[in-house]
Amino acid sequence: MDTLSYKTVAANSKTVDKRWVIADAEGKTLGRFCSEVAQSLRGKNKPSFTPHVDCGDNVIVINAEKITMTGNKMETKEYETFSGYPGGRRVTLAKELLAKKPKDLIERGVRGMLPKNRLGRKIFTNLHVYVGTEHPHAAQKPEKLDI
Numbered sequence: 463m464d465t466l467s468y469k470t471v472a473a474n475s476k477t478v479d480k481r482w483v484i485a486d487a488e489g490k491t492l493g494r495f496c497s498e499v500a501q502s503l504r505g506k507n508k509p510s511f512t513p514h515v516d517c518g519d520n521v522i523v524i525n526a527e528k529i530t531m532t533g534n535k536m537e538t539k540e541y542e543t544f545s546g547y548p549g550g551r552r553v554t555l556a557k558e559l560l561a562k563k564p565k566d567l568i569e570r571g572v573r574g575m576l577p578k579n580r581l582g583r584k585i586f587t588n589l590h591v592y593v594g595t596e597h598p599h600a601a602q603k604p605e606k607l608d609i
Contacts, residue, residue: 473512478505482520482604484597487568488528490609496571498609499523503585504576516585521607522599523591527564531556541570565591 483502487495505511505518531539539556559567568591576582590599 471510473510473515473517475515477510478515478517479508479510480517480519482522482599482602483607484522484524484604485607485609486525487523488525490529492529492531492567492571495529495609496568497575498607499568499589500572500575502607503572503588514581516581516588518585518588520588520602520604521590522597522604523568523589524595524597525593526568526591527560527593529560529564529567536560541566564593 485495485499485502499521501507502521503518505516508517511517536557537555540553541556541559543552543554544550545552554562556567569589572589573582573586576585590597
């Protein structure tokens with residue numbers, strides 16, 4: 463038998479192939495869209511995926527204000543913040559958050575799907591969410607992400 467050696471190659475910060483991709487949120491369902499964005503941020507769609515390395519792409523999300531939710535989640539889903547003081551709990555409905563800060567809706571969804579450690583916080587910095595179709599990353603020549 464031929465003794466070829468097949469070695470598993472682990473990516474590191476120097477050998478990672480990071481790209482810029484653009485995702486359009488218009489008409490997409492919030493949870494399904496966020497899971498695809500989180501996978502691309504993490505790099506799980508690449509054959510060189512390594513769990514302990516930031517090997518994902520930089521993702522630009524446009525049209526954040528045009529995201530949808532199924533059922534009646536717009537009227538019933540609640541987002542909670544807590545100031546740390548007694549009685550400091552604030553609850554906001556999804557439709558109010560979409561009207562005031564549509565970026566936060568997508569950012570909260572994606573952040574919840576990333577690892578809860580320092581790598582997850584580093585990966586989250588590769589997400590750029592914008593209201594409307596304009597974004598300042600044209601120089602990076604982003605490719606379209608099919609979702």
